[in-house]
Amino acid sequence: MDVATLETLLADDLTYTHSTGLLETKDEFLEAVQSRTIKYLSISPTDMQIRIYDDFAVSAGITAVRVHVGGQDLAASLRITEVHRRNGGSWQLVAYQSTRIPEES
Numbered sequence: 001m002d003v004a005t006l007e008t009l010l011a012d013d014l015t016y017t018h019s020t021g022l023l024e025t026k027d028e029f030l031e032a033v034q035s036r037t038i039k040y041l042s043i044s045p046t047d048m049q050i051r052i053y054d055d056f057a058v059s060a061g062i063t064a065v066r067v068h069v070g071g072q073d074l075a076a077s078l079r080i081t082e083v084h085r086r087n088g089g090s091w092q093l094v095a096y097q098s099t100r101i102p103e104e105s
Helices: 003-009 026-034
Strands: 010-017 023-025 038-053 056-069 072-087 090-100
Touching: 003 010, 003 026, 003 090, 010 026, 023 026, 026 038, 056 090
Parallel strands: 010 090
Antiparallel strands: 010 023, 038 056, 056 072, 072 090
């Protein structure tokens, strides 16, 4: 993953909440990605709805993720909510929250 590009897409005051409940700041999230503590193998959003309010946007939907963490490859379907803020001519992620969708049996 291109960490330098990712850094520009994230607001300095980012709050990133994983589906495990782990809360990270921008610096903590970037460190985890750069050190490969967590490696995103794929991110496939579906059913996303985006609402724009002046300089803020809220997106919500479902995404399938595959990650490598703790020596294991894991897959999950997540319900996500993101808040983006317009900064100059670009958008930055300010808040991210995900909740694991239970597997159907």
